[in-house]
Amino acid sequence: MKLLASLALICLCSCADLPRDADGTLDRIHRLKSFRVGLIAEQQADAGRSIKFVQALERSTAARALTGRGATEPLLKQLKQGKLDVVIGRMTAKSPWMKQVHMVPLTKAEEADPEEIQLVAITRNGENAWISMVHREASTAALNE
């Protein structure tokens, strides 16, 4: 019984920092003190929101953003290949990319229409710790609008 309780306690302690990334994205960001951002060619109205979001990520990771710009398809391909950590731009929830990447809306829920193209932060699937952080900063940014 004592052994079982000890094992349970060890399991609980090791679960404290879950989830972790499949490819160690957040660990790498903390280690290198930088993360790579791709900005899809944006409208003027999005520039402010995108910058605020990137700055929020810099604060929570204590890392520097390395930013590049480009078209949607090349940036999403680089994201899938692990050459970028987050892509920011306008996508619709019905995009064919939905099954291959994870999208986090950067607008408030009541503003977002699933049919419409909205501003999102896009991450690779499976990087659950990094995705949790992106979600947190996106919610905070939306609340502060």
Place this chain on the structure above:
Amino acid sequence: MASVIVLMFLVMGSSQAMRSAWIEDVLSLVPAIVYLIATKYERRRPTHAFPFGFHRVHSLGFLVSAVTLTAVGVLLLVESMITLVRQEHVTIPPVTILGRDVWLGWLMIAALAYSMVPPVILGLKKLPIAKRLQDKVLHTDAMMQKADWMTGLAGIAGIIGLGFGFWWADAVAAAVISASIVHDGVTALRISTAELIDGAPRELDRDEVSEEAEALTRHLKARYPGSEVRLRETGRFINAQILGAPPDSNELPADLWPGDPLRQWRLAEVSFVAPTTDAKG
């Protein structure tokens, strides 16, 4: 079970292990529904169109359950294999509850832990009833539910594995769950097929001739020496055919049952094929 199905649906997200466990829980309703429909038809009296009555509706229902289980299990297994081959990574994002971000994986684990309890209790309660009624549909249902705790455990292992960064854990857990569904389905398929092609009565949970049928055969052969005895199952009942011996007009089927008197009801009919008739008919 309804509460388990609803709860699992609400939290399953994009996890394959959760989806497989949810589908298995939904499938667990099929034998119960089939049993209720079959029991209703079984009681109907023979008609001109169906002169032998409706005892075999149970067998048909069992086949339907078996095919459903096997087909869905195979589909899920193939899906898991494809995920592993393609090395697809699963995202389990956080959800906001009362203003706080909570990793959805924790809710999935809680739902899976809850899902382990009702089926096991229901399975344990149904098992003695299924044995008493000699109902294969109910027995299969009870055995599946009794083993449902393993599905929950596999699902939890998959989610925790994902949480630790092992991208393949979810698909492996889904494959394990699917394999158990396929195993249940194939076992049920073998038993139900044997029944529908007039095979000898099988045990409830495996594809072997039942001890009751063996005892009945021995008893009838002793009672009618030199005769050939054939038994087949129609739903929950046994029909006996005796070739090469005349009937004893004073004996009822119940009189010929050698086993537990409480199970005499199983021997529904004893028919005699005259010695000069071609016994292949």
